[in-house]
Amino acid sequence: MSRLSGLSDRIVDHAESLVADWSDGDVVDIEDQMTQVTIDVICDLMMGGELSAAQRRTVQDQLEPIGRRFEPDPVRSAVPDWVPLPGDEEYRSAVEELDGLIGEIVARRRTELAAGTDGESMDFLSILLRAQERGEQSEQQLRDEMMTMLLAGHDTTALTLTFTWHLLSEHPEAERRVHAELDELLDGDRSWMEVVRGMEYTEWVINEAMRLYPPVYVMFRTPTRPFEANGYTVPEGATLMLPQYAVHRSERFWDDPDEFDPERWRPERAAERPRFAYFPFGGGPRHCIGRQLALLEARLIVATVGSEFRLMSAEDGPLELLPTLTAHPVDGLEMQVERRED
Template sequence: MASGSSDTDGTDRGIDASDGNANDRPIEEYPLPPGPDGYPIVGNAFQVVRDPFGFYDVVSTHGDVVQYSIVGNTFTALLHPDYVERVLVSEHERFERYLFADLGLDIGAEGLVMSDGEQWRRQRGVMQPVFTTDRVQSYGETMATYADRATKRWDDGDVIVANKEFSRLTLRILAEALFDLEVDPTSDDEAVVRAARAINERADARRLSTFLPGWVPTLADRRFERTMDDYRCRVEELIEHRRAVGADGDDLLSILVRAGGSGESALSEAEISDNLVAFLFAGHETSSVALTYTFSLLAQCDDVVDELRAELESVVGDDRPGAEHARDLEYTDAVITEAMRRYPPVYMLFRRALEDVSIGGYRIPEGTILTLPQFRLHRDERFYDAPEEFRPERWIDGSKRDRPEYAYFPFGGGPRHCIGMRFATLEMKLIVATVLRRFDLELLSDPDPEISATTTFGPAADVRIRLHRR
């Protein structure tokens, strides 16, 4: 196991243990970070569009703090866990969340996902009771029931398109468990399904138009706006229906509706609506991506499947997998963790500097957009032996103690860590356990798929798996 200790002494990659403006050195004396050359106006945009992930191979040759630009915006990539920890945790108040809303990518601007400051804290307080450990455990029955129904529909020899099957399954679970709603994700007319496609198309980093300001009209923007208008209408219908039938339940939608009003801590109509808009999309999309890669990797690793099934036999036995088993499914957890290391569903976080700061001996001017690329850090050989290999045991053999904490952060970190982390983890455990007890897996698609560069790290082409009943 490659330890991070030898890389944090300031001798290799410009890491400055004393920086952070704790000394008397004026911030203006720090140099700007190095970075790749670009073109006038567009900066490095063509390099990013040509190869959004390979671009970071170029970036990394300049160090762990690297500046680049895209169409007038200045970015700085942070490629060491210590710097990620500073931005997300120890100095988080010096940075705000950045989600490209100024480029027209509005996925619930007034909701928890995209808000900051007091607005974010107020909303987080309203929603936190829905995501406590005990409440998440109570959703286990819904998760197990839907997973059971899905696998009972599959037969020996069936070929499933994993990315689509798990998207439908996780959307059904999310809608029922958190919002007490029924949706039909098998229909192309379903507004949530169409919105997910539109959001991913609009956020595609392989299209130069993605990086143009929101006031520049494009065909993609017009399609996005029409689809999102339909989606918002659907969301408003759901909210009004809940008001009409009574919002006295303990699900998230009822809690949001009850939180509306005119008081100081009340949620506005836009906040209620935007939270439903964002949660219905992000709450299922990320889990479905993680499950798709988990099963793709398992289909290639018989020894891992054998170990996983041995654990299921020991922990679950003849019972149906449920929340009561989840704590003891340690190897199952390691399998999912390792899959998200290789393929983090949210592959990059962005923050914007609220003031001039210094990181790694370099000056980061106010307004700079900081890039925290999970997909790069999760495969950094300084922190992982054989990072391209699928090794679930690396999470249970004690070696992770030698690794910096933020060498792995699929759910973000600090105060802004994903509120649905426990929900997603339990959901994925129960789905993996249910499927593996009933089927062997045969991967029919590329074992090393091309990755889409949209809102998630999803596969660019469908992942097809043939099922063999056990």
């Protein structure tokens, strides 16, 4: 519990650093802002350090060409990997750019650990480096782990937060209830973990944001043996598409599925639904291992930002999504910052 409390304090520190630069009336790209803070958090907690502003921008700039490689594309899925297609060069360049950045992070952390300046650090990278010294981790495995952690560890949480702010701006009564809950929880000398444990309605809002706008909107699985499903035989090696976006909005499982309704997450209502009517983090043995950290981070950032500011949409028209590796707003999402009255 003390370790979780320490992580919570560090997450809040990063969120407070972000909003310290906001002024009443500013218009910000909230997707960009949430990406900045979640990159800072993942690098601190998982890699034991910070990125410079230029390095953080490198990560953000490479997400788009990498994400485009994973857009649903029947042509790409039908041709062999060796066939050149548009976007291949940009994808390779982005991977090389990020691999170079990962190399810098690993080298810096290795030097710090060798110098003994950080003792028995328990960040993920330090643990992997100690495993490598014991011969349990190759250099390529370590870099692959770090690449996955850097990209998957920040992008999905940033998008969850982006869609949460968007939905709250469209539903003033839900926003009022979130602010009221945060004001009550933050009135006193509670630890951040106590605040998180007290979040009920705010947690429902975040869950509802991930239902309507799951950052990972579709995932794929390949069965290792044939099996039967609803009268169909699925062969070994087939590609199965599991579309969170469609399932999360299916009338089979949800009343008024396209409506924003945090109340549907009341325990008595949630208990009525099948387990996999909602699976933003996947499921089974290959579910997202960062689920608990992502949910903790999302709640703490909402609490930190929401206790000081309202975020109001500065755009007209419906939210349009770009389906790449994750579902992003097409051109970011501009929102106006309004400081809440004491």
